[in-house]
Amino acid sequence: MLDITELTCPMTWVRTKLELEKLAPGEALEVRCPEGEALENVPRSAADAGHDVQVDGALVTIVRR
Amino acid sequence: MNERRAFLKGLVAAAVPKGSDPLTQAGSDPLTPAAAPDAWLERYSRQLVLPQWSEAAQRALEDASVLVVGAGALGSPVATYLAGAGVGRLGVVDDGDVEVSNLHRQHLHFTPDVGVPKAHSAVSKLGFLNPEIVIEPYQAAFNDAMLEGIDLVVDCTDAFATRYAINAACCAAGIPLVEGGVVGMSGLVMAIRPGETACYRCAFPQAPLEGAVPTCAQAGVLGPAAGVVGSLQALEALKLLVGLPALTDAFLQVDLATHDFLRVAVKRRDDCPDCGDA
Numbered sequence: 001m002l003d004i005t006e007l008t009c010p011m012t013w014v015r016t017k018l019e020l021e022k023l024a025p026g027e028a029l030e031v032r033c034p035e036g037e038a039l040e041n042v043p044r045s046a047a048d049a050g051h052d053v054q055v056d057g058a059l060v061t062i063v064r065r
Numbered sequence: 066m067n068e069r070r071a072f073l074k075g076l077v078a079a080a081v082p083k084g085s086d087p088l089t090q091a092g093s094d095p096l097t098p099a100a101a102p103d104a105w106l107e108r109y110s111r112q113l114v115l116p117q118w119s120e121a122a123q124r125a126l127e128d129a130s131v132l133v134v135g136a137g138a139l140g141s142p143v144a145t146y147l148a149g150a151g152v153g154r155l156g157v158v159d160d161g162d163v164e165v166s167n168l169h170r171q172h173l174h175f176t177p178d179v180g181v182p183k184a185h186s187a188v189s190k191l192g193f194l195n196p197e198i199v200i201e202p203y204q205a206a207f208n209d210a211m212l213e214g215i216d217l218v219v220d221c222t223d224a225f226a227t228r229y230a231i232n233a234a235c236c237a238a239g240i241p242l243v244e245g246g247v248v249g250m251s252g253l254v255m256a257i258r259p260g261e262t263a264c265y266r267c268a269f270p271q272a273p274l275e276g277a278v279p280t281c282a283q284a285g286v287l288g289p290a291a292g293v294v295g296s297l298q299a300l301e302a303l304k305l306l307v308g309l310p311a312l313t314d315a316f317l318q319v320d321l322a323t324h325d326f327l328r329v330a331v332k333r334r335d336d337c338p339d340c341g342d343a
Contacts, residue, residue, distance in 0.1 A: 011110060014106060018113065
């Protein structure tokens with residue numbers, strides 16, 4: 001679980017992206033996002049990068065491509 | 066020198082919080098990656114966020130030693146961008162002193178630096194830019210011994226003889242090289258992986274005849290034209306350092322008067338005296 005609720009854009013995605021780089025393809029990362037801009041940007045950035053993304057409230061689950 | 070130092074101290078007082086003066090605390094800055102990962106992340110965040118970049122790429126830069134030969138019109142943007150990007154060790158080579166006629170295009174040097182060795186003038190500014198890295202001045206002409214421990218060379222010199230000497234030395238040592246040149250409003254950039262891709266002499270087997278190509282002093286040069294070419298060199302250097310596709314087996318001919326960027330393919334020559342098998 002990665003908690004980025006204290007961060008602002010673009011550090012929210014920077015931190016998430018670096019965590020994803022540590023994972024093997026197919027592994028999942030759960031990210032607790034702050035409400036607002038990040039909850040739009042983080043899932044979109046992850047999807048743009050080709051990962052599978054699911055959003056449940058403020059919890060974003062990203063499966064590394 | 067006292068006047069210049071006072072000038073630099075004034076810059077520090079205006080721009081740097083007390084206690085983090087790189088002139089007096091070189092190498093002792095507390096913002097190391099281990100101690101303050103957020104500061105590291107913040108400094109490099111706008112490149113870490115790139116799809117083409119990664120933490121591994123950033124670490125590769127930190128582990129790299131790069132020699133920038135020439136601290137003038139091309140060396141200024143090259144050293145600035147490489148220092149800012151986080152290249153771990155940067156050597157800056159120049160045997161000249163700052164002249165007032167340099168200032169319009171060599172942005173690492175300011176008016177109070179006139180008469181100061183360029184290598185030292187450049188390194189003092191780069192220390193302000195990024196106190197996290199090691200930056201070393203070499204107040205000397207290029208020689209092969211400078212390549213010891215170097216991972217990549219960026220040639221920012223302005224004489225064909227030096228350019229061929231650097232190409233030959235990098236080919237002999239197997240060190241990647243980024244070539245560049247600018248005169249008037251045009252320039253050239255080329256990335257080289259010796260033994261794998263065409264070298265500068267493969268592309269240009271012979272230097273132009275003496276006098277056939279005007280020097281910068283004869284033809285003049287606009288500062289931003291040098292800035293474009295130097296920026297392209299810095300970009301290719303970063304690509305080579307982190308393993309991104311670079312401008313190899315080709316050179317880019319840039320004409321900034323007509324806005325033409327022409328990529329010219331080049332092949333390795335078996336009989337190249339610098340990198341050939343023969």
